[in-house]
Amino acid sequence: MTDTVPLYAALGLTTDEYERIEKTLGREPSHTELAMFSVMWSEHCSYKSSRMYFRDLPTHAPWVVLGPGEGAGVVEVAPGVLVAFKMESHNHPSAVEPFQGAATGVGGIVRDILSLGARPIAVLDPLRFGPLTDDRNRYLFDGVVRGIASYGNSLGLPTVGGEAVFDPAYSGNPLVNAMCVGVFEDPEVLKGRPRGPGDLAVLIGSKTGRDGIGGASILASQEFEVGAENKRPSVQVGDPFTEKLLIEACLELKQKGLLAGMQDLGAAGVTCSLSETAASGGVGIDGDLDKVPLREADMGPWEIRMSESQERLLACVAPDRIDEVVRVCTKWGLDASVVARYTEGGRIVLKAHGLDVSDVPAQALADGPLYERPVVPADRSALHALDPLELAWPSAEEILMRLLASPSIASKEWVWRQYDHMVRLNSVVVPGADAAVLRVPESRRGEPGQPGIVLATDGPGRIGSLDPYIGGALAVCESARNVSCLGGRPLAITDCLNFGSPEKPEVMADFAATLRGIRDACVAFGIAVTGGNVSFYNESPTGAVHPTAVVGMLGAIDDVYAHRPVVAREGDVVVLLGETKPELGGSEALAVIHDTVAGRAPSLDLDREVALAQTLQSGVGSYAHDLSDGGLAVALAEMCIASGVGADVTLPAGVDPLWGLFGESTARAIVTCRPDEAPALGGVVLGTVGGSRLCVRDVLDVRVDDIARVYREAIPALMERR
């Protein structure tokens, strides 16, 4: 910080924003008040550039119990079975310090689920990095995976899904998104607010330290530049052991009926959660920062209220319950300190060392500015001008082998074998399939006909970079296909919207188009958006990331044991559903073979997507696998590898081997079934499952053992070399 920059600017506030604060207060803000506004009004906390675009999203459906606005969305997946789920980003902390950044990303989203009073039961981690041929990208990937493993495994939470995608657009700015799913052990959903004046605000969990100060305003709300390592003190440090205790303590508090409300302490720490609970409850706060348990005695009021120390929750507690709350927390070895009392009047009054250090209206802090940023669609005509069909392509066999060795396509077992994906005994379908299938609720584990949930994440960033509307819509459609391939019925989504700087009109245009795509697809499927997160400023000196909307979908299945199998049966026929068009734009094949993301995005047909999902859910046939990255060839190869069996198929007449095998036309899947079941599916019979080779007549013929080796060894070969 230099002498010439005003404090508000150093804290990330604009001159306009500063003037608005002065007007609201009717005086000059104190330094601590200014710091409070800087975090609460940051992009990360206030969604000031993005809020206006959420108005059109469908947030209601008969099964939605709680839509956006609280810690997470809540959906009734089976009669009386409530599930909470949400996804968030932790991109910038992970770029600075991959292990702790990713670990605390898991910790934060788990607390969001916990704050509603649900027991967290699963985590999914969609990840994006630059190519693994680069040392720094390998370091980031390794650190992120270790961080997720360290934190999630310690919590006893299975990591059951996610993605790992590699593309030069994410070099220097990886995307580390984390989704958590929880189930309610009783029907009460807690809100982040007191019942009224008189309730106490109780800080539960870790002591407050100097870590993560300014994380929201500095790390999450600015672009990256060279020397970002200097921001390392802004990254929080995770302690999964304390978080595990926090989970058990909070669930015991809820089960005993001791809580009026609960709120996570995430970005901007005590300030944010006190203000949000007060604003949400229509009350004020009379707080004493001297009551906050500290790791270092000499922390100033400014540091205490801004600290983003992890593993803390704010509980709203009636005064006559406080002794019991403290007793339960003490049993679990946690601090529980009354830091404030909710008051009439709506003002946030905080004291430290006996002096007033801030007195601001709760509503003003919680109601950040709202910006309608300039929107100018990017000119993509040069990108679209490329016709991939005019390029020189190697043989189909070579393309397939190179695709299977591409880390985005190759087996991710190296990743998920480092994650505990089995604990809690709900994981009926584990990572490696199109979607994860879990049995719920835990009280009915093992009962015949137990209900289940089906979870998938998708975010076609390459397609988004060519056509953000289609990218947004396809994120929904692909996750719906994946959920449906296991027999699940899509119910709702959470989304993580990863974009560049909102101050660039082209980025805002992409953002707006992506949201339109998400909206239209959700409307077509009749599903709701119940929450999510926006991450802007994902830029590095080499430019912005692809417009990447990552969707996390929650589906339901009535009988969890009746999910579609994850392997194909020898002797069945292979049926291709959907229409294959001459489309190679934005394909994985184009990226791998020609090192480019260009051409036109594949066409979108939402009616066909919905019809396909319904066919897949109907249960006709056996194994099903959606066609996406790498097209039909990769889908067939993955079927053979997963099943340990070959296939003998012929491309339909009129379908060219190049775009027929590697094009990524949408709304397609392969299903295997008994020959007599094929007519009911309504697709094209390609051939049969059997033998030890994958043979596409007249085009390619490879041994399943050989493609399996390439597929399984690609990532370990890049990551384990010494």
Next chain:
Amino acid sequence: MPKIAVVVFPGSNCEQDVVHALRAEGADADYAWHGDDDLGGADGVVLPGGFAHGDYLRTGAIARFSPVMHAVRSLADEGKPVLGICNGFQILAEAHLVPGALIKNEGLRFLCVWTEVTVEDTGTIATRACEKGQRLRIPINHYEGNYRANVEPRVAFRYVDNPNGAWQNIAGVSNDAGNVVGLMPHPERASHESLGSADGRTVLTSLIESCRLLQRA
């Protein structure tokens, strides 16, 4: 019905799974608290998997000093069944209730994978219902499961395909008397076909049967 205590240390995370799986086999299983120094008259005890005390300092190094470990030691001394699974095995080793130690996996990575183990000794409380040489498909889930010992232990289970570098492919050992067993694989995770295997049930029923026999004695 034998009564089996499943100890909850701060940071344990498989206690609910173990209680569920034992109850599914008909045992009267319930939780015991690390801070209590008795096991409520249980016929046997399980130290479940997880990260007791965060595995800080060293796996099991803090948990071994918990008050409940006095009761576990007494039960072991009485010849009653004591089973440590994963982190529970690490705690038993730290407490010297079974020989050896568990160091970081070869390859220095956490591993959550299916393994096949052979039953080497049917004379322990965890293998009574098994046949010698029987192969069981049970998953492991650990960073520190690489077994080492400077004595020849009584081996209960060996890996068919060594996943972590364990000395002599050892997956589980017992004390000399065979009533205290530690193993790295998680039998409770292989307790239902829908989870990928039900082979772990044999280990759990061995424990229950051992509790029942010693209960009568």
